[in-house]
Amino acid sequence: MTEAHQSGITGIYPKEIAADNYYYVRSCIRQNFFPGSETAFLKIMRNVLGKNIYDDAVHTTCTGIGYHSDIVPFETIQTVVARQFALMTEKGFENLAVSCVTSFGIYCEIVETWKNFPEELDKARVNLKKATGREFEIPRNIAHASDIIYKFRREIAKEAKYSLVNCLTGEPLNLVEHIGCHYAKMFPEMGVGGAEFTSVLSSMIEIWGGAVVDYPERRHCCGFGFRQYLIQANRGYSISNSRKKFESMEPYHPDAVICNCPGCTMFMDRWQYVIAEMENKTYGQGGRGIPVLTYEELAGLVLGYDPWDLGLQMHQVNSEPFLDKLGIRYIPSQKYSGKDGKIMAGPVIPACIK
Amino acid sequence: MDLFKRLNEDVRFREGLKACMNCGICTAICPAAEFYDYDPRVLVTTVESMDNEEIESLLKSDAIWYCGQCMSCKTRCPRGNVPGMIVSVLRKVSQELGYFTESRMGRQQYAIAKTVGDNILSYGYCVHPSKINPGLHPEQGPVWEWIFKNREDIYTRLGANFDKPGAGALRKISREALDELKAIFDETGGTELLKKIEEFSLKKAHESGFEPNGTTEDDYFREVYKKNDHSGIK
Numbered sequence A: 001m002t003e004a005h006q007s008g009i010t011g012i013y014p015k016e017i018a019a020d021n022y023y024y025v026r027s028c029i030r031q032n033f034f035p036g037s038e039t040a041f042l043k044i045m046r047n048v049l050g051k052n053i054y055d056d057a058v059h060t061t062c063t064g065i066g067y068h069s070d071i072v073p074f075e076t077i078q079t080v081v082a083r084q085f086a087l088m089t090e091k092g093f094e095n096l097a098v099s100c101v102t103s104f105g106i107y108c109e110i111v112e113t114w115k116n117f118p119e120e121l122d123k124a125r126v127n128l129k130k131a132t133g134r135e136f137e138i139p140r141n142i143a144h145a146s147d148i149i150y151k152f153r154r155e156i157a158k159e160a161k162y163s164l165v166n167c168l169t170g171e172p173l174n175l176v177e178h179i180g181c182h183y184a185k186m187f188p189e190m191g192v193g194g195a196e197f198t199s200v201l202s203s204m205i206e207i208w209g210g211a212v213v214d215y216p217e218r219r220h221c222c223g224f225g226f227r228q229y230l231i232q233a234n235r236g237y238s239i240s241n242s243r244k245k246f247e248s249m250e251p252y253h254p255d256a257v258i259c260n261c262p263g264c265t266m267f268m269d270r271w272q273y274v275i276a277e278m279e280n281k282t283y284g285q286g287g288r289g290i291p292v293l294t295y296e297e298l299a300g301l302v303l304g305y306d307p308w309d310l311g312l313q314m315h316q317v318n319s320e321p322f323l324d325k326l327g328i329r330y331i332p333s334q335k336y337s338g339k340d341g342k343i344m345a346g347p348v349i350p351a352c353i354k
Numbered sequence B: 001m002d003l004f005k006r007l008n009e010d011v012r013f014r015e016g017l018k019a020c021m022n023c024g025i026c027t028a029i030c031p032a033a034e035f036y037d038y039d040p041r042v043l044v045t046t047v048e049s050m051d052n053e054e055i056e057s058l059l060k061s062d063a064i065w066y067c068g069q070c071m072s073c074k075t076r077c078p079r080g081n082v083p084g085m086i087v088s089v090l091r092k093v094s095q096e097l098g099y100f101t102e103s104r105m106g107r108q109q110y111a112i113a114k115t116v117g118d119n120i121l122s123y124g125y126c127v128h129p130s131k132i133n134p135g136l137h138p139e140q141g142p143v144w145e146w147i148f149k150n151r152e153d154i155y156t157r158l159g160a161n162f163d164k165p166g167a168g169a170l171r172k173i174s175r176e177a178l179d180e181l182k183a184i185f186d187e188t189g190g191t192e193l194l195k196k197i198e199e200f201s202l203k204k205a206h207e208s209g210f211e212p213n214g215t216t217e218d219d220y221f222r223e224v225y226k227k228n229d230h231s232g233i234k
Helices: A003-010 A028-033 A035-048 A064-068 A074-090 A101-116 A118-132 A145-151 A153-158 A200-207 A232-252 A262-279 A295-302 A320-326 B003-008 B011-016 B025-029 B031-035 B040-048 B052-059 B072-076 B083-096 B109-123 B138-149 B151-157 B175-188 B190-207 B219-226
Strands: A022-025 A053-055 A095-098 A141-144 A174-178 A256-259 A292-294
Touching: A022 A074, A028 A035, A028 A262, A035 A053, A035 A145, A035 A153, A035 A295, A064 A074, A064 A101, A064 B109, A074 A095, A074 A101, A074 A118, A074 B175, A074 B190, A095 A101, A095 A145, A101 A118, A101 A141, A101 A262, A101 B011, A118 B175, A141 A145, A145 A153, A145 A200, A145 A295, A153 A200, A153 A295, A174 A200, A174 A232, A200 A256, A200 A295, A232 A262, A232 B031, A232 B219, A256 A262, A256 A295, A262 A292, A262 B138, A292 A295, B003 B011, B003 B052, B003 B083, B011 B083, B025 B040, B025 B072, B040 B052, B040 B083, B052 B083, B072 B083, B083 B190, B109 B175, B109 B190, B109 B219, B138 B151, B175 B190, B190 B219
Parallel strands: A022 A053, A022 A095, A095 A141, A174 A256, A256 A292
Antiparallel strands: none
16 A cells, blocks of 8 residues: 555545745755755746746745744744734735744734634734734645645656666655644644645655654654753753664664754754764664755755755755665765855864764 | 632633543553653543642642643543643643742743743744754754754855745844734743743742853753753752
8 A cells, every 4th residue: 555545544634725826935954054946946846847936035934943932922932923924915926835844833823712712813913013013814725845746746747857766676665754743733624634644745755765764753743842942951862862863763674864844854854964973873884874854855866956956965965875775876076065066175074973 | 829710711622631540541552651750640630529638739840741632632531621732721721820930840841941931932943953952962863963053155055045035945024023923922922921931930030049141051040951860940
């Protein structure tokens, strides 16, 4: 039974995803750690799928990390979100495309609050008007950016230059998909496939030729924990969660981990390095880590984009073993090039993880 | 003060607390319960008791600061309770009343306000590359040190509009947009909360013999950011 079929059996989460005309809201974490993913997403939307998507200079953080670490009040974040909606409204859009899973959860939570507590919506309207003079409409459709890639996964497959298949054996590559808690755990109906049988990434993986790894801790949190990572003294919580997932997936020999959420991508990547430093333990083959990619990076590779244009050099765990399995040709010396092709010295290579 | 009543003023509290039947599924699914001495079921029971003294103790304890806000509890509770949302409201009230400085985990809010809070209002981002100092983030590994040192080159190469006006990843958020963000914080209690966190924290710091200067370099920041042992704090 395929993943897509399995989620189809539940049949209770048919998510509506707008087909065109999106207002794009960026992710703090993705911009900092994987900016090439947002660049690739917009390129795919415009150049491959021919979609109209607006990238606005004047939107800001949704303040979601501050909200979930309790330094931003609910009333404040509601009004910041109202401002993002006002900017969308002013530009003539009704469909929100969200780059960040934390933000996506925030937008869903606030719109749901406004449905259940209309007085909160009234308050947000008054607060926004007083603070900025702006007015807003609630989006007709809120999609995480991965929802849109999921919706058009077949169109992307038609343009594919590579399949998620081991070029030497012809076997599908084994991919772990990690969804990110705030995509569907809070509002299962807002995620493709719901909270347990989430199929937003697994459907992409399968249609692009790969196999999805099912493992016991598949739906476990990556361990961000907001304040549990932001404070150095608490990071044991964060790494312990990721470690639990790696220990659980290790026996299935995944070729890569594909993440939905920018924060999860960063933690699944960086904590492998830290576990290697702390315990001399690596989860990939031959002393390597398991490459961790965003879904935009995966889509970009399938479409034949250069791995270094996608930004795979910003990952701590080297992705070359995955690229080699896919049969992707790349120029190693270009990995650490800067703007205008300038070749730079690369990062220090840690001894603990190849 | 009737603390239950105070908590109940927040819509998230009313949304998150129905009638708990003590099944414990929230605790079973909770990552914080796995790695900390934490039990969301007990926390909900305490709140539900409406016992003012118990709730005050809770607001002054580490217990409300362990949750990682993954919200797995929301998916699972058969009664529609959301301990993660209840925790958010407990934390809000703990900060408003200054109770957070009575617990080790609560005191950490000073460091979050000084980092994430400043990032939001100064840059328009929760996280900004110029503020992710590799010294405070060794877990980011050598790759981040490399990115941090060469950030303009690397971000530009990847199509970002780093620190420049206009659209794009890591664009410089305009003064006008930052002013709107600040006005929202002023209008909605965001500025007031940051001020309270700072005032209560500095009071606690001075009482304990620290000499904080309100920056990420000060002795109290380092204490609450880095240390699991706060035996030096009164």
